[in-house]
Amino acid sequence: MNLKELARTLDLSPTTVSRALGGYPEVNAETRARVVDAARRHNYRPNTRAIQLATGRSMAVGHVIPIAARHEIVNPIFADFIAGAGETYSRAGYDMVMSVVPDTDEARTYRELKSRGTVDGVIVHGPTAKDPRIALLTDIGIPFVVHGRATGAELPYRWIDVNNRRAFQRATEFLLDLGHRRIGLINGLEFMDFAIRRRTGFTDALIARGVTPDPTLMASEEMTESSGYRAARAMLDRPDPPTALIVSSMISGIGARRAAQDRGLMLGRDISVIIHDDELSYLKNGDTVPMFTATRSSVREAGRQAAEMLLHLIATPDSPPEHRLLEAELIIGQSTGPRHP
Amino acid sequence: MNLKELARTLDLSPTTVSRALGGYPEVNAETRARVVDAARRHNYRPNTRAIQLATGRSMAVGHVIPIAARHEIVNPIFADFIAGAGETYSRAGYDMVMSVVPDTDEARTYRELKSRGTVDGVIVHGPTAKDPRIALLTDIGIPFVVHGRATGAELPYRWIDVNNRRAFQRATEFLLDLGHRRIGLINGLEFMDFAIRRRTGFTDALIARGVTPDPTLMASEEMTESSGYRAARAMLDRPDPPTALIVSSMISGIGARRAAQDRGLMLGRDISVIIHDDELSYLKNGDTVPMFTATRSSVREAGRQAAEMLLHLIATPDSPPEHRLLEAELIIGQSTGPRHP
DNA sequence: GTCATAATTCGAAACGCTTTGGCTTGGTGG
DNA sequence: CCACCAAGCCAAAGCGTTTCGAATTATGAC
Numbered sequence: 001m002n003l004k005e006l007a008r009t010l011d012l013s014p015t016t017v018s019r020a021l022g023g024y025p026e027v028n029a030e031t032r033a034r035v036v037d038a039a040r041r042h043n044y045r046p047n048t049r050a051i052q053l054a055t056g057r058s059m060a061v062g063h064v065i066p067i068a069a070r071h072e073i074v075n076p077i078f079a080d081f082i083a084g085a086g087e088t089y090s091r092a093g094y095d096m097v098m099s100v101v102p103d104t105d106e107a108r109t110y111r112e113l114k115s116r117g118t119v120d121g122v123i124v125h126g127p128t129a130k131d132p133r134i135a136l137l138t139d140i141g142i143p144f145v146v147h148g149r150a151t152g153a154e155l156p157y158r159w160i161d162v163n164n165r166r167a168f169q170r171a172t173e174f175l176l177d178l179g180h181r182r183i184g185l186i187n188g189l190e191f192m193d194f195a196i197r198r199r200t201g202f203t204d205a206l207i208a209r210g211v212t213p214d215p216t217l218m219a220s221e222e223m224t225e226s227s228g229y230r231a232a233r234a235m236l237d238r239p240d241p242p243t244a245l246i247v248s249s250m251i252s253g254i255g256a257r258r259a260a261q262d263r264g265l266m267l268g269r270d271i272s273v274i275i276h277d278d279e280l281s282y283l284k285n286g287d288t289v290p291m292f293t294a295t296r297s298s299v300r301e302a303g304r305q306a307a308e309m310l311l312h313l314i315a316t317p318d319s320p321p322e323h324r325l326l327e328a329e330l331i332i333g334q335s336t337g338p339r340h341p
Numbered sequence: 342m343n344l345k346e347l348a349r350t351l352d353l354s355p356t357t358v359s360r361a362l363g364g365y366p367e368v369n370a371e372t373r374a375r376v377v378d379a380a381r382r383h384n385y386r387p388n389t390r391a392i393q394l395a396t397g398r399s400m401a402v403g404h405v406i407p408i409a410a411r412h413e414i415v416n417p418i419f420a421d422f423i424a425g426a427g428e429t430y431s432r433a434g435y436d437m438v439m440s441v442v443p444d445t446d447e448a449r450t451y452r453e454l455k456s457r458g459t460v461d462g463v464i465v466h467g468p469t470a471k472d473p474r475i476a477l478l479t480d481i482g483i484p485f486v487v488h489g490r491a492t493g494a495e496l497p498y499r500w501i502d503v504n505n506r507r508a509f510q511r512a513t514e515f516l517l518d519l520g521h522r523r524i525g526l527i528n529g530l531e532f533m534d535f536a537i538r539r540r541t542g543f544t545d546a547l548i549a550r551g552v553t554p555d556p557t558l559m560a561s562e563e564m565t566e567s568s569g570y571r572a573a574r575a576m577l578d579r580p581d582p583p584t585a586l587i588v589s590s591m592i593s594g595i596g597a598r599r600a601a602q603d604r605g606l607m608l609g610r611d612i613s614v615i616i617h618d619d620e621l622s623y624l625k626n627g628d629t630v631p632m633f634t635a636t637r638s639s640v641r642e643a644g645r646q647a648a649e650m651l652l653h654l655i656a657t658p659d660s661p662p663e664h665r666l667l668e669a670e671l672i673i674g675q676s677t678g679p680r681h682p
Numbered sequence: 683g684t685c686a687t688a689a690t691t692c693g694a695a696a697c698g699c700t701t702t703g704g705c706t707t708g709g710t711g712g
Numbered sequence: 713c714c715a716c717c718a719a720g721c722c723a724a725a726g727c728g729t730t731t732c733g734a735a736t737t738a739t740g741a742c
Contacts, residue, residue, distance in 0.1 A: 043452075045453055047458050052390040086439060099436070222623070225624055282417065284566070
């Protein structure tokens with residue numbers, strides 16, 4: 001069932017039917033009611049492709065996911081972000097299209113997305129310092145919103161980010177307040193912007209309290225269980241092990257916990273651990289009481305908001321660059337305690 | 342730059358240009374070379390929407406993700422599956438469109454996907470026993486492939502699945518061989534088809550060796566860390582705790598590990614644990630030696646193959662229903678050992 | 683040289699919708 | 713009674729492709 005057929009059954013012109021359905025004012029209320037009713041009865045849905053061709057908008061948003069040897073973006077955080085963004089898209093009648101491509105093809109993929117008219121805008125994931133995609137997308141002319149920030153980017157751009165620096169600063173201060181002086185940082189890969197900021201927050205807090213950051217107590221790795229384990233283990237095996245750890249993700253935190261337990265250390269008593277908790281749906285930080293003390297910020301909510309920002313940008317392309325900085329909560333759980341003498 | 346413009350600069354008709362680019366034989370080799378060259382120089386890409394309108398195919402595949410109170414499908418397994426499928430799509434020039442919708446809207450979403458012509462086919466995730474989507478999609482007439490199976494479905498359908506029954510049977514046998522008799526099962530939600538099959542494999546193996554399955558040693562929950570913890574803890578707190586556990590996922594396995602460690606039990610010595618390992622990219626089962634003994638099967642590979650099957654189905658709609666049953670490997674890790682007397 | 687045949691190329695319709703501009707109709711004010 | 717206006721509707725021109733059928737030109741056989 002298409003427009004023309006529907007119009008014929010109603011004995012109206014396609015123009016009028018289109019307008020009636022589209023909510024345009026110049027159609028008689030009674031006529032509109034007839035049309036709407038018939039459309040429902042015949043289960044009519046306008047063909048998306050045709051609309052897109054006629055209007056020039058694609059009513060779709062793109063997410064390109066580079067697959068790389070180095071840093072795997074298809075991670076749990078990504079999944080929850082997508083779920084959040086997807087909710088917003090569905091409600092707004094937008095499609096979400098995902099391109100999984102080798103990272104060497106990333107630029108080409110964005111160009112194609114534009115030149116083929118596949119999407120009206122894109123979300124940029126996992127920005128690095130001085131991320132080249134910002135210049136690229138600006139150049140191509142696709143509306144985009146960045147999830148995170150890219151230190152050193154010269155051009156203005158829209159972003160939504162957690163205040164990573166502040167979060168890790170507070171976490172560090174919290175540990176310092178508990179008497180900890182040797183604190184390890186198990187960070188994500190530090191070419192990622194968020195990891196840089198976290199590290200800054202960490203060292204800033206230490207320095208502010210007169211503790212000299214010890215480079216050997218800072219690890220920077222992919223945030224997997226095993227790398228968290230490895231990093232924690234390496235630190236704990238030293239002659240002067242840290243008494244506390246700050247870990248950049250729940251998953252590496254679980255690895256760190258395993259390392260501690262391997263050494264017979266009990267979390268919260270023998271060693272303190274703070275993680276960053278993205279509130280992933282299947283990795284809750286405990287049911288009632290949080291198992292880890294954590295800096296908490298829902299990545300799913302970030303996804304929702306990022307999508308809103310993008311849709312808004314698409315609707316009003318000339319709006320001034322919008323930024324949103326989400327503050328992480330500090331949640332006190334069972335994994336921290338005063339320094340063990 | 343569009344077809345018409347390109348044709349004009351070449352002093353050819355759009356027809357010929359289209360054919361030259363489309364690889365049709367009836368165009369002079371020399372002309373084709375000119376066209377191809379010009380297309381590259383002008384950075385021409387045919388507009389996807391227009392192609393779709395003209396051909397009737399959308400060159401896109403849909404994944405609909407219901408968000409439900411009960412069972413969250415946006416889970417880590419899903420992310421890796423998507424990544425695998427996405428690779429295949431990109432290579433084949435297909436787009437992947439994802440719809441995140443409230444589960445109450447699922448049927449409507451599929452109908453729209455069809456009537457709006459958004460996709461050429463869909464992948465069905467997380468089938469339950471007697472999954473209603475199979476009848477629905479057959480009725481709607483969208484080509485689809487199911488990741489998993491739906492026991493009790495009356496209609497024929499394409500699927501790719503891990504041999505869950507066999508995998509859990511082998512895991513159980515392995516534990517029995519190690520002398521374990523009281524074995525707990527921490528399964529996923531048992532309205533999910535895969536969970537039913539796993540349970541069957543488990544009980545079949547027990548019965549075959551003359552061990553009567555104990556219903557109180559079987560838990561069925563969402564596969565999160567905390568539910569794994571809770572289930573394991575409940576079993577271990579009994580007066581007659583199991584000496585071994587089989588756990589349906591890495592994540593709940595980690596929860597189970599935590600429960601064991603809380604009780605001072607060391608994995609592989611005091612208690613044996615086997616998990617199912619989907620080979621998630623950020624949750625590797627150890628770096629070199631597997632930490633958990635596991636039944637292993639890459640969900641990413643399943644995604645790749647599912648996508649291939651679907652594209653094949655789209656290309657040749659009348660091909661006979663294809664099924665693929667992937668066998669899981671049994672990987673011996675450090676979490677199992679002979680029964681502790 | 684002629685004519686059938688093959689090799690190329692082209693014109694135009696079609697895909698399903700939106701949108702511009704125009705046409706009727708009936709009502710209003712002078 | 714007429715000019716004018718608003719409301720309501722429609723015809724047709726796109727949007728950027730593909731593709732059918734026809735037209736043109738080149739090729740070869742006779």
